[in-house]
Amino acid sequence: MADLVTVIVRFLPGVVGETWRTSHLVPVDIExxxxxxxxxxCGVRIARGTAEVLEAYAGMPCELCLLKQPRSGAGA
Structure with missing residues (x-):
């Protein structure tokens, strides 16, 4: 089974309009x-070079990503 971590990404300035530059959550296989x-x-596809990887949320988070992300320890 893959070891996944969640990475926060946001489109670079100029790639999309400012209202679309929300912080998205991406599952990444650490290996x-x-x-x-x-x-x-949330289903958005982002190509390398069009987004930045963030260490923490910056700007508005994508609400759909927040809702759809897996919950660790849910129901435990």
């Missing part, structure tokens, strides 16, 4: 690293 194109939990 593979970040691929050429990633799919966020």
């Amino acid at each position: 593979v690293g970040i691929p050429e194109t990633v799919s966020t939990y």
